[in-house]
Amino acid sequence: MAIEIARPAKTSLIVQTPVMPAAGTLGFADEYRGLIDYANLGALVTNPTTIEPWQPAAGTRIVSLDAGMLVHTGLPNPGLGALIRQYRRVWAKMPIPVVLHLLGTTPDQAKRAVELLDAVDEVAAVELGLGDDMGIAEASALVRAAAAVEKPLLVRLPFYECYDLALPVAEAGADALVMTAAPRGTARDAQGGRLVSGRIYGPLIKPLVLRMVGRLRRELPADIPIIGCGGIHSPLDARDYIEAGAAAVQVDTATWVQPKMLERIARDLGGWIATRHADALLDEWHPDMGRTEALQGRGTG
Amino acid sequence: MRETQAIVERIKRVNRGYQRLELAVDRSLSSLLPGQALLTRRISKDYEAENWHPYLRDLWFPVDILASNMLVVERPAREQFVPGQLLSILGPIGKPLRFRQKLRNLLLLAYETPPTPLLLMLPHLLAQGTSLTMVTLGAARDYDCTHLPEEVEIIQASDDHNWHDMVMTLGWADQVFVLVGAGPEQTQFAEVMRLIRSRRNDVPANMIFGIFQRLLPCGVGACQACMLPVRGSAKLQCLDGPAFDLTQLRLA
Numbered sequence: 001m002a003i004e005i006a007r008p009a010k011t012s013l014i015v016q017t018p019v020m021p022a023a024g025t026l027g028f029a030d031e032y033r034g035l036i037d038y039a040n041l042g043a044l045v046t047n048p049t050t051i052e053p054w055q056p057a058a059g060t061r062i063v064s065l066d067a068g069m070l071v072h073t074g075l076p077n078p079g080l081g082a083l084i085r086q087y088r089r090v091w092a093k094m095p096i097p098v099v100l101h102l103l104g105t106t107p108d109q110a111k112r113a114v115e116l117l118d119a120v121d122e123v124a125a126v127e128l129g130l131g132d133d134m135g136i137a138e139a140s141a142l143v144r145a146a147a148a149v150e151k152p153l154l155v156r157l158p159f160y161e162c163y164d165l166a167l168p169v170a171e172a173g174a175d176a177l178v179m180t181a182a183p184r185g186t187a188r189d190a191q192g193g194r195l196v197s198g199r200i201y202g203p204l205i206k207p208l209v210l211r212m213v214g215r216l217r218r219e220l221p222a223d224i225p226i227i228g229c230g231g232i233h234s235p236l237d238a239r240d241y242i243e244a245g246a247a248a249v250q251v252d253t254a255t256w257v258q259p260k261m262l263e264r265i266a267r268d269l270g271g272w273i274a275t276r277h278a279d280a281l282l283d284e285w286h287p288d289m290g291r292t293e294a295l296q297g298r299g300t301g
Numbered sequence: 302m303r304e305t306q307a308i309v310e311r312i313k314r315v316n317r318g319y320q321r322l323e324l325a326v327d328r329s330l331s332s333l334l335p336g337q338a339l340l341t342r343r344i345s346k347d348y349e350a351e352n353w354h355p356y357l358r359d360l361w362f363p364v365d366i367l368a369s370n371m372l373v374v375e376r377p378a379r380e381q382f383v384p385g386q387l388l389s390i391l392g393p394i395g396k397p398l399r400f401r402q403k404l405r406n407l408l409l410l411a412y413e414t415p416p417t418p419l420l421l422m423l424p425h426l427l428a429q430g431t432s433l434t435m436v437t438l439g440a441a442r443d444y445d446c447t448h449l450p451e452e453v454e455i456i457q458a459s460d461d462h463n464w465h466d467m468v469m470t471l472g473w474a475d476q477v478f479v480l481v482g483a484g485p486e487q488t489q490f491a492e493v494m495r496l497i498r499s500r501r502n503d504v505p506a507n508m509i510f511g512i513f514q515r516l517l518p519c520g521v522g523a524c525q526a527c528m529l530p531v532r533g534s535a536k537l538q539c540l541d542g543p544a545f546d547l548t549q550l551r552l553a
Contacts (some may be wrong), residue, residue, distance in 0.1 A: 027523030034302050035391070035521065047525065056528040056535065059485075062516040067354040069518065071525045075537065191483035203353050233353060257342065257356060258389070258520040259304055 003193060003268065005225055005248045006125065006175035013097060013125045013152040013175075016242060017041030017270030018248030019238065022229050023048050023101035023156065024075070024129060025252050028083060029090040034115070035259040039095040041266050042248065043171045048103040051113055052081040057204055058291035060189040067203020070187045074101065074137050080113055088122045097124035099154065104128050108144035114149035127154040130165065132184060134158065139165050140172040146213075147173025155229065159183040159209075166216050169275040178250060201253040206231030210244050217245025233261065235268035242269065302521060303329055309386040310371070314378060316445035318413070321364065322382055324372045325389065331369045334397035335422035336544055338362045338522045339374075342510040358391065360517055362418035374415045392471070394450070394520050395543045397423060398510070401476050405430045408474035411441035411446045412493055412539065413482030418512055418543070420449070427452050434470055438462050438493075440482065462496055471501045477509040479547065486513060491552035 006013040020043040026032055028046050036042065057074030077083060080102070091098045098125045110128065115122055130139050139161075147153050155169050156178035166177055182199035189196045201293045209230030217226055226281050228241030229250035238249045249269070255262040305327035307471045313321045324391075330339070330551045340358040341482055344351070365373035376382070396433035398447045400407070407426060416435060427450060437444060437548035438458040443512060458464045471477075477497070490511045518524045532549045536542065 025519075025523065027519075027521070027525075031519075031521045031523040035304055047523070055532070056525065061526045062357070062518060064355065064516065067355050071518070071524070071526065072526065073528070076525050076528050103419065117429050166495075189484075191487055202356060234351070253356075253518065256524060257353070257358065292362070 003248070005041075006154060007223060007225065009152050009175050010150045011124075011152060013043070013099070013154075015097065015248065017042045017266045019240070019262070019266035020045050020248065020250050021255060022250040022252035024071075024073075025255050026170050026262075029076075030088045030094065031127075032255075032259060036255075036263050040263045041177060042271075043097045043099050043124070043208045044094055044271075045099045045127055045250065046101050046165060047077060048075045048076045048101045049080050049083050050075070050103045050105065051080050051109045053082065056116070060192050060194065063187045063189045063196050063198070065132050065187055065200070065202065068200060070185060070198045070200055070252055072183075072196060072198030078114055081100060084116065088120060091122035094122075099125045099127050101129055101156070104130050104142045104146065107141050110142055110145040111148060114146055117152050123151065125152040125154060127156055127178060129156045129181065130158050130169070132181075134159065134165070136163060136164060136168045140168045143169050143172035143174055145151075149231065151287045154182055155231070159230075162212050163216070166220055170224045172221060173209055174224070176227055176247070176296060177216075177220075177291070178226075178227045178229050179216065179246075180209055180230060182230065182252065183208070186272070194217060201231075203231050203233045203237075204205065206233070206237055206240070210240055213246050214244040232265065235265050238265045238269050302393070303327070303455070305329065305390050305392075307341075307372075307390050308386040308544060309382050309388065312382055312384065315375065315448045318378055318443070318445065318528055319375050319417075320378045320380075320382075320453040321375050322376060323367065324374060324388065325369055326372050328370050330372060330390070330392060331366060333363060333366065333372070333393050335425065336418075336542065337393040337395050338418070339372075339390045340517060341391075342389050342395055344387050346387060357516055358389075358520070360514055362395070362421065363387055364417060365424070366421075375415075375420070387410060391520050392447075394517065394539055396541060398478070398512075400426070404431050404474045406428075406434070406475050408470060408477045409433065409490035410477060410479045411435065411437050412480065413445070413491055414441055414480055414514075415444040416441060416446075416479055416480060418514060419478060423453060434468070434474075436464060441480075443454055456459050468500045475508075478512055478544065479509060480512045483514070486511075486515070487550070487552050490547055490550070492530050494547055496553060504548060506548050507546055509547045511547045511550065512543045513538045513545065514543065516553035519544040523537040 056076040063070040155174035185200040225247035228246035233254040307326040311323040434454040
């Protein structure tokens, strides 16, 4: 079932299921081959990429938390040009659209990046990640620069500024809003004994972001799609986001813990949406149903 | 790399602090080699009853392979397991350790950590006639080695990290594997390198390897949390490790 998850632009971002990995979780290309069947996902969102190469963070990068984790990798990447050279052949073979996550820094860099990306057919869309603590003027300028891209532009909002930035960013040219980046937090590294700052992941993030999605769905113009992202760890979590008004969802660290969960959520949500549109009973679909079984259930097997 | 399930078949206490679990595993894991590990988490039979605590998978280095589908792992005795416990396993993680072709004397150093990741290599190397010495330093001395093969020479270092015949032990070694505790491991590797350099004039490349056992969120190179600055490039512990030449690493 084809679903358009970004406002129509010069090109469209059409996915078969409204489920994709969050930036930073599935790598730059097919790192999860052998564990995940990419064809069952809606799209691949790459790890964050910058114009210039970034080095990994020094010190502790992972802190284990109760039912979650703190992550501070420093977002290492070889820089956009090197990344394109390294991965474009792999992207070309991916069975799903590739959405490149571009880390927003300055309008000049965003402009340079989208000029490069417009020439890369293997990238179907760009997701611009806004930095934390960005003001409205700064974020709008960045999005305006990135909106020069001819591909659909998704913009991932920072957690704490989500309410303030959503409408200005949509008006500045975003074709869809991703809500949100993981919140920042501080935790003590039990092994190293120091306090470490980073992004917080885990199931507890879901209720926080779900509320944001629900409220902003009511406040924002209806034509700007919202992609829910935060704490999704089960098919039911993903359904909650759709019910709150999201057009699609992104799954983050649940994939690291249970790689098959992403595919399971994708199959569940894809089937759920398909059966909902067809007025079928919900219990006619379950994510573990094989293709043969599903076809037989419809009397076409 | 595959995701498979395992069942805890037997549990045996091997010393006052550790227990060994015999795991029935997928046959694909029976070809696992020293250095390779498993990312493991407990699961329930009911997929919907997924428990997200603890969240991250544990990195388990098997200590023995009993048959084509039986692996043995060593876990702290405080961790509770029962026969029949289901486990989800991602693996094998990492590359096998590379031993010198004409390896005669191998030195194993465990500093502030139990030597568990070093144990799988012992039967293999002993069968080849390699002379094995294991030195425990710091908190590693708390590990009771009485269940290890008698042919392995076990040395407990003193509080100031010295031991009898230290110069000879370090000088005779053709190859050294160093294991350090959790925390700022690059600092600890640097301490061990200083110790070695203080007793040995030449420390050539490809002789002293540090074994990393960081928390690995994904294990497939996607999260990049285990990236290490190796001279000339960046390497990932989960794909390129766990052993890295300590002369090539930027140490603290």
